[in-house]
Amino acid sequence: MIWNPYGGKMSEFSESDSPFPHRNGTLFKIQYLSIWQEGDKNAANHIDWIRKLYNYMTPYVSSFPRGAYVNYRDLDLGINSKNSTSYIQASAWGYRYYKDNFNRLVKIKTRVDPENVFRH
Template identity: 45%
Template sequence: MNANLPELGLQRSDCLETSWVKSTVYWAGFANGTSIDVLLNSVPANTMLYKTKSDYYKAVIPEHGLETLWEVLMDIGNVIVIMNPYGGRMDEISESETAFAHRGGNFFMAQYTVHWSESDGGISAEGRYVDLSRRFFRTMAPYASSNPRAALVNYRDLDIGSNESGETDLEVAKGYGAKYFKNNFMRLAGAKAMIDPENFFKNEQSIPPLK
């Protein structure tokens, strides 16, 4: 990092090396060094509320786009942006080979998380922070993937489309399905028809059985 991005002034003390299970404690918002025993609590001691969205990028964000990103980050404040690089082995596997389709042609995947706590207004502040999350998402639209604007299924986002509770309509599902799975969605719906034809397992963004 110091060789390629000396502007960051990164120090060894800025970095944390930890086990996977300890990282789950860190990402849950606990202070570094907190015992993993907190994971045994059915109700977490500290409640961090958040809204997460995601994007894929097939081109480098231009300088003016980075300036816009920085301005929005500073304005919102309570936001985390994580950029996961793609390429390498990811590019070598066909997007139709597995259910996960976001492979060749993607520079990186970005996760945007706007977060707040009880001290920020708790549940009563939810609408304001969710609106900030959507504003951030709109700001990045010119630089992200399009047709469809792809998303990572791990970061479920009902804003990109969802069924009513208890229902799984195929036409509705095609909307979010294309963003999560691209051309693999219909194949997955066919698999669902074989594995769970009665659609017992479902949620607002599940894959329906192909009739």
């Protein structure tokens, strides 16, 4: 795990000041890692281990929803498929990454990128 401390000047901005909502009240950002080489026959064990660690941490981290940092993509939360992701599907992970900013970002993206060229 890599722990990045938050607070200080960052806490002076509200969650809605920018798409990045993890500001006021967020103490740390935790990056969970497990690294293996391509072709490693134990890759499934690495994935299972990191999922167990992530679940173990549940009582100690944000909840309702459990937050996620957009630059640490978590494919277990869901992905935006090419031209087929519904609002309901995207909201499953969108609220974790963007909290209450998600709806505002959906409106902007719908207007600016109707062909869905740019997707997470």
